[in-house]
Amino acid sequence: MDTQKFVIRQISIFSENRPGRLAAIAHALGEENINILAFSIAEANGFGVVRALVDYPEKAHDKLFSLGYNVAFTDVIAVRMKDQPGGLYEVAKVLGDAGVNIEYSYAYSGKEGAVLILRVDQVDEAIKKIKNSGATLLERSVFH
Amino acid sequence: MMKSWDPRIEEMPKEDLQRMQYRLLKSLVYRLYSFSPFYHDRMREQNVHPDDIRELTDVKKLPFMFKRDLRDNYPDKIFTSTKDELVRYHVSSGTTGKPTVVGYTQNDLNTWTTSLARALTSVGLGRGDVIQVSYGYGLFTGGLGMHYGAERIGATVLPTSVGNTERQIELMQDLGATAIACTPSYLLHIGEVAEKMGVDIKKDTELRTGILGAEPWTDRMRTRIEDWLGIKAYDIYGTSELSGPMFTECVEQKGFHVWSDIALVEIIDPKTGESLESGQKGELTITILQKEALPMIRYRIGDITTMDDEVCACGRTHPRIQRIQGRVDDMLIIRGINVFPSQIEYALMAIPEVGQHFQIVVERKGALDDMLVRVELTKESFSDKINDIIQVRQKVEHRLRNSLNVNVTVELVEPGSLPRFEGKSKRVVDKRSL
Ligand SMILES: [Zn+2]
Numbered sequence: 001m002d003t004q005k006f007v008i009r010q011i012s013i014f015s016e017n018r019p020g021r022l023a024a025i026a027h028a029l030g031e032e033n034i035n036i037l038a039f040s041i042a043e044a045n046g047f048g049v050v051r052a053l054v055d056y057p058e059k060a061h062d063k064l065f066s067l068g069y070n071v072a073f074t075d076v077i078a079v080r081m082k083d084q085p086g087g088l089y090e091v092a093k094v095l096g097d098a099g100v101n102i103e104y105s106y107a108y109s110g111k112e113g114a115v116l117i118l119r120v121d122q123v124d125e126a127i128k129k130i131k132n133s134g135a136t137l138l139e140r141s142v143f144h
Numbered sequence: 145m146m147k148s149w150d151p152r153i154e155e156m157p158k159e160d161l162q163r164m165q166y167r168l169l170k171s172l173v174y175r176l177y178s179f180s181p182f183y184h185d186r187m188r189e190q191n192v193h194p195d196d197i198r199e200l201t202d203v204k205k206l207p208f209m210f211k212r213d214l215r216d217n218y219p220d221k222i223f224t225s226t227k228d229e230l231v232r233y234h235v236s237s238g239t240t241g242k243p244t245v246v247g248y249t250q251n252d253l254n255t256w257t258t259s260l261a262r263a264l265t266s267v268g269l270g271r272g273d274v275i276q277v278s279y280g281y282g283l284f285t286g287g288l289g290m291h292y293g294a295e296r297i298g299a300t301v302l303p304t305s306v307g308n309t310e311r312q313i314e315l316m317q318d319l320g321a322t323a324i325a326c327t328p329s330y331l332l333h334i335g336e337v338a339e340k341m342g343v344d345i346k347k348d349t350e351l352r353t354g355i356l357g358a359e360p361w362t363d364r365m366r367t368r369i370e371d372w373l374g375i376k377a378y379d380i381y382g383t384s385e386l387s388g389p390m391f392t393e394c395v396e397q398k399g400f401h402v403w404s405d406i407a408l409v410e411i412i413d414p415k416t417g418e419s420l421e422s423g424q425k426g427e428l429t430i431t432i433l434q435k436e437a438l439p440m441i442r443y444r445i446g447d448i449t450t451m452d453d454e455v456c457a458c459g460r461t462h463p464r465i466q467r468i469q470g471r472v473d474d475m476l477i478i479r480g481i482n483v484f485p486s487q488i489e490y491a492l493m494a495i496p497e498v499g500q501h502f503q504i505v506v507e508r509k510g511a512l513d514d515m516l517v518r519v520e521l522t523k524e525s526f527s528d529k530i531n532d533i534i535q536v537r538q539k540v541e542h543r544l545r546n547s548l549n550v551n552v553t554v555e556l557v558e559p560g561s562l563p564r565f566e567g568k569s570k571r572v573v574d575k576r577s578l
Contacts, residue, residue, distance in 0.1 A: 012527075016555075016561070043530075046556070049530055070559050119528065
């Protein structure tokens with residue numbers, strides 16, 4: 001199975017917890033006409049990591065890097081959620097049974113319902129197991 | 145190659161050295177008490193008389209002398225020689241306030257030169273060597289001091305002084321310089337200019353020794369210079385008040401030997417003035433046992449270091465002072481513990497996950513001092529997983545706590561966001577005094 005087409009490039013940005021940092025990142029991407037399709041912020045005491053799916057990840061990376069941001073690419077996958085309770089549980093169980101760890105996840109509302117973004121430790125394995133379970137994976141081409 | 149310039153003194157058993165130091169100290173104290181109004185008054189204030197000096201450790205009873213004493217007595221009020229006995233002046237430009245003037249008798253110049261002759265011999269230099277002296281000649285002590293020391297051991301001096309770097313490199317090649325004496329940063333500059341000229345110092349010159357000092361540098365910089373230029377790099381130490389550059393490391397490269405017949409070294413707690421044990425970190429305090437024009441008793445130089453009094457592998461019995469680790473002026477007292485920004489710098493150097501720039505913010509939280517150290521997370525160690533970054537922070541906190549013996553909060557910041565400084569850094573924000 002060609003798993004590659006389901007691998008999505010997230011950009012991850014280190015950010016100090018200072019007012020206006022998120023706005024500054026959004027502004028920088030806006031200047032380059034880059035659209036943010038989904039994002040989440042993980043915060044710790046004193047700093048945070050902004051994770052975002054954008055339509056032009058390379059361009060976004062270069063722009064933020066040139067502004068001095070600590071920015072990296074991260075491979076993630078996107079699962080379409082069934083609009084019924086227990087959807088997240090099913091995905092988690094499939095991966096858990098296969099010994100794949102979910103590092104973190106976040107959701108956003110896509111055009112056709114909720115989408116779950118997963119960062120896992122074994123991307124290929126996760127893609128195969130989720131496909132086999134009958135769930136829908138979104139292809140990279142949906143994002144960029 | 146000559147092993148020692150004066151083996152009888154340099155390898156003298158410690159007990160004999162200490163007996164010699166005691167005799168010299170005793171006569172110095174009697175002379176100054178009798179002939180120097182400055183020292184006479186100081187000793188009276190301290191309630192100490194030369195008769196109270198009955199053994200070497202009684203040096204602790206004597207009053208300290210500070211840089212401000214030299215400034216307050218500008219230019220020559222505490223000289224103990226008459227004008228017709230002086231043969232030279234050197235002047236150090238004070239960054240704050242008045243400069244300090246040092247006068248030398250012929251004997252003072254001889255002592256200085258002897259000290260350097262021993263030092264240069266201890267790094268393997270001697271007759272047949274060509275020593276390029278790229279320290280400034282003039283009021284600064286570096287150029288002339290090194291010049292006389294190099295001539296004394298029978299080496300050939302190439303007195304290039306500072307500047308005109310391309311010409312320095314041509315002369316280094318044409319005249320076969322085997323050693324260079326300059327600041328470490330000037331040697332790095334020479335290396336860069338040589339590369340641009342297409343000269344490979346390693347292959348195209350005879351250079352094999354560097355005598356580097358007059359500014360702080362680190363072991364990491366030593367490794368870089370040695371690997372890059374194919375030389376051995378030795379630390380040299382001295383200040384104009386002591387005469388000038390006086391002491392270098394020997395071939396062992398484990399701290400500079402301070403000749404016990406010339407100087408008596410103490411390491412003291414800068415806060416209390418108490419003497420510290422060998423190996424403990426504190427302020428370098430020097431009594432110059434042989435100096436005529438401007439004697440120094442317990443002069444507090446303000447440099448922070450440690451002393452190693454074990455006999456060196458080279459066979460010399462004279463104590464070694466480790467590379468200078470900081471300045472007393474930079475010292476912070478956090479919850480009663482002395483902390484030097486340079487300690488933080490050294491600790492960070494060994495942690496690849498963070499950059500070497502840092503900022504210290506000290507605040508008082510309730511009754512306690514709180515120290516925050518801000519460091520930049522490098523691109524390579526950035527992770528999208530928050531726990532990875534928390535682990536980096538914990539590692540840095542742990543390492544700093546271990547090396548400073550005080551609790552530290554670390555804040556990771558974006559790369560390039562901390563202020564950069566040229567030269568002497570202002571990396572401490574102390575909010576306690578506000
Ligand atoms: Zn030695």
